[in-house]
Amino acid sequence: MTGLIILAVYIAIFAGSYFIIMRLLSGRRSDFTSLKTVTFGDESAVVSNRAASVISIVTIFLIWGAFTGSKWVPGFLHAPGPFVGEAQFEYTARADDGTEDSATVTVLVHPISEEATAPEVDPGDGWAKNDSDTVGAWRSGLIRVDRNDEKGRDQGHTVIAVNGEPIAPGGEVNTRFGRVGMSQKGTLNFVPAKGLQMEAIWLPPPEAVVKRLVDIASEGYRGFTLWEHLGMSLYRVLLGFFFGALVGVPLGYAMGLSDWFRGWFDPIVEFMRPVPPLALIPLVIIWAGIGENGKIILLFLAALWIMAIAARSGVSGVRISKVHAAYSLGASKWQIMRHVIVPNSLPDIFTGARVAMGVCWGTVVAAELVAAEVGAGMMIMAASKFQQTDIVLMGIILIGIIGFGIDMLMRWAERVLVPWKGKG
Amino acid sequence: MSGLALNNISMRFDLPNGGSVQALKDVTLNLAPGELMSVLGPSGCGKTTLLNIVAGFLAPTEGEITLNGHRVLGPDAERGMVFQQGALFEWMSVRDNVSFGPRMKGQRESKWAGNVDHLLDVVGLQDFKEKAIYELSGGMQQRVALARCLANDPDVILMDEPLGALDALTREKMQSLVLKLWKETGKTIILITHSVEEALLLGERLLVMAPRPGRIHKEYRLPFADMGVNADLREIKKHPDYASTREEILGMIWDMEEEIMGRTEAAQ
Numbered sequence: 220m221t222g223l224i225i226l227a228v229y230i231a232i233f234a235g236s237y238f239i240i241m242r243l244l245s246g247r248r249s250d251f252t253s254l255k256t257v258t259f260g261d262e263s264a265v266v267s268n269r270a271a272s273v274i275s276i277v278t279i280f281l282i283w284g285a286f287t288g289s290k291w292v293p294g295f296l297h298a299p300g301p302f303v304g305e306a307q308f309e310y311t312a313r314a315d316d317g318t319e320d321s322a323t324v325t326v327l328v329h330p331i332s333e334e335a336t337a338p339e340v341d342p343g344d345g346w347a348k349n350d351s352d353t354v355g356a357w358r359s360g361l362i363r364v365d366r367n368d369e370k371g372r373d374q375g376h377t378v379i380a381v382n383g384e385p386i387a388p389g390g391e392v393n394t395r396f397g398r399v400g401m402s403q404k405g406t407l408n409f410v411p412a413k414g415l416q417m418e419a420i421w422l423p424p425p426e427a428v429v430k431r432l433v434d435i436a437s438e439g440y441r442g443f444t445l446w447e448h449l450g451m452s453l454y455r456v457l458l459g460f461f462f463g464a465l466v467g468v469p470l471g472y473a474m475g476l477s478d479w480f481r482g483w484f485d486p487i488v489e490f491m492r493p494v495p496p497l498a499l500i501p502l503v504i505i506w507a508g509i510g511e512n513g514k515i516i517l518l519f520l521a522a523l524w525i526m527a528i529a530a531r532s533g534v535s536g537v538r539i540s541k542v543h544a545a546y547s548l549g550a551s552k553w554q555i556m557r558h559v560i561v562p563n564s565l566p567d568i569f570t571g572a573r574v575a576m577g578v579c580w581g582t583v584v585a586a587e588l589v590a591a592e593v594g595a596g597m598m599i600m601a602a603s604k605f606q607q608t609d610i611v612l613m614g615i616i617l618i619g620i621i622g623f624g625i626d627m628l629m630r631w632a633e634r635v636l637v638p639w640k641g642k643g
Numbered sequence: 644m645s646g647l648a649l650n651n652i653s654m655r656f657d658l659p660n661g662g663s664v665q666a667l668k669d670v671t672l673n674l675a676p677g678e679l680m681s682v683l684g685p686s687g688c689g690k691t692t693l694l695n696i697v698a699g700f701l702a703p704t705e706g707e708i709t710l711n712g713h714r715v716l717g718p719d720a721e722r723g724m725v726f727q728q729g730a731l732f733e734w735m736s737v738r739d740n741v742s743f744g745p746r747m748k749g750q751r752e753s754k755w756a757g758n759v760d761h762l763l764d765v766v767g768l769q770d771f772k773e774k775a776i777y778e779l780s781g782g783m784q785q786r787v788a789l790a791r792c793l794a795n796d797p798d799v800i801l802m803d804e805p806l807g808a809l810d811a812l813t814r815e816k817m818q819s820l821v822l823k824l825w826k827e828t829g830k831t832i833i834l835i836t837h838s839v840e841e842a843l844l845l846g847e848r849l850l851v852m853a854p855r856p857g858r859i860h861k862e863y864r865l866p867f868a869d870m871g872v873n874a875d876l877r878e879i880k881k882h883p884d885y886a887s888t889r890e891e892i893l894g895m896i897w898d899m900e901e902e903i904m905g906r907t908e909a910a911q
């Protein structure tokens with residue numbers, strides 16, 4: 220239910236900001252791009268709109284804050300929160316002797332992080348006495364209204380109405396403060412209105428996540444500092460990728476240059492490529508245990524095939540006219556290898572490296588979810604067992620940022636080291 | 644015996660489906676040192692195949708080629724090639740491309756630097772020598788390819804449609820450049836082109852090839868290349884002989900194309 224509302228709000232912001240921004244800018248949109256027919260597959264035909272990106276990110280945080288009651292989001296933007304305070308409703312009971320009487324129930328609905336005591340109430344007149352109780356926000360509580368009444372259950376005490384509306388076992392009555400239900404045995408059950416905000420245990424507000432980040436950054440988590448957790452994951456990725464490239468690139472070269480190597484390794488590489496590295500985790504655990512070795516082997520395997528295939532296509536993708544040109548300029552086989560084949564394959568190898576780093580990063584987190592003593596994946600897995608949703612969220616965000624950072628770094632290296640990529 | 648000699652060259656390609664294509668049949672040809680020959684012919688008549696055989700990238704199924712008396716057995720620095728496009732090394736600067744040949748021979752920079760600089764001047768790329776290949780226009784890239792070939796000082800220069808991808812104006816400038824370099828360096832040049840005009844203007848000798856199997860159809864000796872060394876190419880086009888030869892060759896190639904089309908239609 221809340222999900223649908225969030226989706227609706229999201230779509231509304233998307234569409235609304237589109238109209239506002241495009242209307243605002245419509246005055247100066249007579250450049251060449253507006254005349255251009257978009258060719259499908261032409262990447263340069265559509266460039267990403269900066270304003271849209273900024274609004275998109277702000278929207279996510281806004282919705283996150285609004286639906287978690289964040290202090291960082293101004294109160295008027297908050298989605299209705301859970302009811303907190305004194306709730307009251309009236310019940311009418313009937314006894315065996317046919318008499319009916321009413322009394323008021325006062326329930327103190329308190330934030331679950333605080334203790335609370337039931338408020339003092341005047342018992343009132345008649346045989347039905349006023350009650351008081353406490354219920355935590357987002358929770359519910361059984362309220363035994365007959366306990367203090369002069370005619371108890373032994374005299375046939377039955378609640379027949381709430382706030383004047385008739386109620387029967389299994390039924391319910393909605394009040395201003397929440398829902399009053401009746402169990403099969405006739406006991407009232409008060410569920411205070413939950414509003415539209417998420418409980419912190421499902422989705423903590425952004426500030427809680429940031430606070431956690433600050434706490435864990437200074438105190439560590441489960442015996443390791445935050446940097447050790449993240450650094451260890453990164454270290455595993457780099458080591459696994461390094462070995463994977465160390466073996467994979469020469470293997471790919473050999474496959475690109477020799478038909479025997481190609482024939483020998485093609486079936487293996489082509490078979491291993493579609494096997495997701497995650498599917499290898501159980502086997503690697505059986506063979507190498509859950510320690511560091513197992514993880515490095517897993518990441519090595521994840522990077523190996525990608526790098527081999529990238530190097531292979533880099534070598535076999537060389538234009539034959541380049542090789543011919545080099546030959547007729549008097550280059551030897553080795554010189555062609557060094558000055559033509561290798562540089563020509565670098566863009567492909569870089570693309571492979573980018574993919575491999577991404578796959579390795581995903582794989583290491585998954586492997587750490589399964590078994591590890593330290594690492595980003597271990598951190599969120601352990602936290603989830605204790606329902607520390609804020610740590611889980613913090614971990615996911617950090618994993619995403621690091622993965623993104625790795626990709627940006629690889630792109631940057633690509634631009635600097637192989638600027639001729641795709642311009643042959 | 645000096646010069647380039649092709650003796651009864653035949654080339655048959657075996658196809659994967661068991662059939663074969665006779666790309667060249669009994670091509671015999673002699674080029675004296677310093678001759679410039681342009682080659683014309685309908686598409687698929689074996690021009691590229693012929694050039695690749697002379698370059699040594701392909702071994703002919705029959706016949707042999709000799710250059711200055713010794714047999715051609717593979718690619719070698721004595722026969723340079725200028726490709727249509729995409730054969731430059733885009734990971735090197737313009738200067739590194741041009742000096743590739745001498746560097747591969749292990750020559751010291753002091754030995755080749757002067758010549759490379761001179762060639763960059765000749766092709767008008769002195770200001771671009773440190774630029775990357777992909778920063779140059781198509782015409783500039785072709786000039787780099789030409790300079791790279793010349794820097795290696797080959798005896799024979801083979802060109803496969805080197806100017807095909809250029810616009811009319813750049814093309815005309817390049818044609819003048821080719822003529823100028825030909826006269827200055829005295830290289831033996833074979834130039835394949837699809838443009839009858841280009842073949843007429845540049846070819847001291849002009850070879851028209853016929854398809855299926857690829858063979859020499861007719862050869863001309865023309866005065867225009869010599870004239871063009873010192874004159875405006877556009878003036879030459881007004882020469883009465885130029886126009887008549889052009890019409891003759893165009894008609895010849897037109898007939899061949901007609902015949903090919905007719906044959907493929909009959910086969911269907």
Ligand SMILES: Nc1ncnc2c1ncn2[C@@H]1O[C@H](COP(=O)(O)OP(=O)(O)OP(=O)(O)O)[C@@H](O)[C@H]1O
Pocket residue numbers: 656657658664665666684685686687688689690691692693857
């Ligand atoms: N590697 C090959 N395998 C099989 N057939 C080939 C091969 N190379 C060329 N051929 C065939 O040989 C014939 C001549 O080809 P070639 O490329 O020499 O023609 P061309 O005269 O250069 O044509 P164009 O003017 O279009 O460049 C064609 O029929 C072609 O299909």
Ligand SMILES: [Mg+2]
Pocket residue numbers: 322347348349350364365366367368
């Ligand atoms: Mg009571």
